[in-house]
Structures are given as structure tokens and as C-alpha cells.
Amino acid sequence: MTHSRDELLKQLRVRGARLTIQRRLVLDILLDGNDHLSVQDIQAQVTQRGADLTETTVYRILQWLKNLGFVSQTDLGxxxxxxxxxxxxxxxxxxxxxxxxxxxxxxxxxxxLRDHVRRDYDFEPRIDHMAIFGLCQDCGNQNISGE
Ligand SMILES: [Zn+2]
Ligand SMILES: [Zn+2]
Structure with missing residues (x-):
């Protein structure tokens, strides 16, 4: 997954986003980081970089990026x-x-699915990083209810 730092910052500026030092820091961590960072992961990296952001601040910045459509938030169970x-x-x-x-x-x-939702509901879905829960082949074949 590749992201150009400059391209991303440019897009944010185009949208009139105010890039505070805190926001830049979280963005840098997301750009450098692997997939799937929790708030705690990001906060730990903020600390490693010698800064100090509360979990709430990190969370707020992530929500801001999510609302702008730059970041996905997924519950992986x-x-x-x-x-x-x-x-x-x-x-x-x-x-x-x-x-x-x-x-x-x-x-x-x-x-x-996206086409369908757009066409039938006039709704632009954000299916960016989905987690679908269910049973894998091995578990589906077992009788996990214990009956
Ligand atoms: Zn993923
Ligand atoms: Zn399984």
C-alpha cells in the first residue's frame, strides 16, 4: 500500500484542513506505519517520537481523518x-x-455491492476496509454449538 506524503498533504490543504503539529505527527505515523494500528499503537509511537498526545487527542485526529475519507476505522473483533x-x-x-x-x-x-448501493439507494458507500465475521471452513464443519 503506497501513499505519497506530499500528495496526501496536498489533498488535505485543498480541503482547507488545518495541519497542526499534532495532526502532522499522527499522519506521519500512519504514513510510516503498517496496516492496522490501534489508538494505543499510535499513541505509543507518538511517545517514541518524543511527543505527548493523550489517547483522546489521537482518537479525535483519527476521527477527523476518517470523516475526510482518508482513514478507515475497522473493528476486527x-x-x-x-x-x-x-x-x-x-x-x-x-x-x-x-x-x-x-x-x-x-x-x-x-x-x-457499491454499484448496487449507488444505483438503488442513491448513496455513496464507503467500503474501505471491511471486516466480515463468520465461520471459516474448519470451524463451519465442526459442530461448534455442541449439540
Ligand atoms: Zn486490513
Ligand atoms: Zn475458524
Whole structure:
């Protein structure tokens, strides 16, 4: 997943975003970081970089970026809520409720769904980083209800 720092900052400026030092710091961490950073992960990296932001501040900045459409927020179940810059190509996850196994899937799966939602509901869906919960093959074959 590649993001150009300059391109991202340019897009933010175009939208009239005020880039405070705090916002820049969180953006830098997202740009440098791997996928799937929790608020706590980001806060730890802020501290590593010698700055001091509260969890609430980090969270607010992430919400701001999310509302602008730059960051996805996904609840991965056991792994908690994670954030990442929306890149291309997008990816999504199938997560097993029983064993916690995760299968990564491409974005093609959602193209038709997006078209459908746009066409039938006149609604622009943001399907940026989905987690779909269910049962993997192994667990689906087991009788996990214990009956
Ligand atoms: Zn992911
Ligand atoms: Zn499973």
C-alpha cells in the first residue's frame, strides 16, 4: 500500500484542513506505519517520537481523518478497532468468530455491492476496509454449538 506524503498533504490543504503539529505527527505515523494500528499503537509511537498526545487527542485526529475519507476505522473483533490510511488497492477481511482466523480478500468482491448501493439507494458507500465475521471452513464443519 503506497501513499505519497506530499500528495496526501496536498489533498488535505485543498480541503482547507488545518495541519497542526499534532495532526502532522499522527499522519506521519500512519504514513510510516503498517496496516492496522490501534489508538494505543499510535499513541505509543507518538511517545517514541518524543511527543505527548493523550489517547483522546489521537482518537479525535483519527476521527477527523476518517470523516475526510482518508482513514478507515475497522473493528476486527478480538484484535480490536484498527485504523489505517485508505490506499489502493483496498483490502478487506473475513474473520472467523470461532478460531479468530483472518482471511484477507481483495476489493473486487465489493464492486458490485457499491454499484448496487449507488444505483438503488442513491448513496455513496464507503467500503474501505471491511471486516466480515463468520465461520471459516474448519470451524463451519465442526459442530461448534455442541449439540
Ligand atoms: Zn486490513
Ligand atoms: Zn475458524
Amino acid at each position: 478480538q484484535r480490536g478497532v484498527v485504523y489505517e490510511l485508505i490506499g489502493s488497492p483496498r483490502h478487506h477481511h473475513l474473520i472467523c468468530l470461532n478460531c479468530g482466523g483472518v482471511i484477507e480478500v481483495g476489493d473486487g468482491l465489493f464492486e458490485e
